Amino acid sequence: MFPELALLDVGATLEESSGVIQYALVFLFAAIPVVEILVVIPIGIGIGLNPIATGVFAFAGNVLSVYALILFQNRLLTWWQSRRGERESGRFARAQSLWERYGVPAVGFAGPILTGVHIAAIVALLGGSSARSVAFWMTVGIAVWTVVFVFGSVFGFSLLGIL
Numbered sequence: 001m002f003p004e005l006a007l008l009d010v011g012a013t014l015e016e017s018s019g020v021i022q023y024a025l026v027f028l029f030a031a032i033p034v035v036e037i038l039v040v041i042p043i044g045i046g047i048g049l050n051p052i053a054t055g056v057f058a059f060a061g062n063v064l065s066v067y068a069l070i071l072f073q074n075r076l077l078t079w080w081q082s083r084r085g086e087r088e089s090g091r092f093a094r095a096q097s098l099w100e101r102y103g104v105p106a107v108g109f110a111g112p113i114l115t116g117v118h119i120a121a122i123v124a125l126l127g128g129s130s131a132r133s134v135a136f137w138m139t140v141g142i143a144v145w146t147v148v149f150v151f152g153s154v155f156g157f158s159l160l161g162i163l
Helices: 010-016 020-031 036-046 051-071 073-084 090-114 117-126 131-159
Strands: none
Touching: 010 020, 010 036, 020 036, 020 051, 036 051, 036 090, 036 131, 051 073, 051 117, 051 131, 073 117, 090 117, 090 131, 117 131
């Protein structure tokens, strides 16, 4: 899907750099749809980066990339509507209301693990959710999973005697 990412070795790239550059790379890697926080946090902590700083930079990179998607939502929605046409029935309105009420929180929490935050945000936006709601729930979901990955990585590496 992304052939150039096959050449990307997150761990080696982080190890070959030093200091502030490592944390800048954590930020950038977390913004890449295939890598995200699921990959960059354990690798960063595993090579000895500060767990809290790694979590903060990974969170920021992941959230800001989602916000960029939200900023371009009008173009995305225009493209989607041109492909599927307008559907303004009562049934569609009710489905959209249910999606708004229950779908966005679920996508915000499950997205970072199941599909990645970028795909989850696009699905929520294409489903008719408000940008504000998507931004809020994706931020909450990314924050929760960042904390889980940081604590899980520290605990796991401590059990293995790496930290």
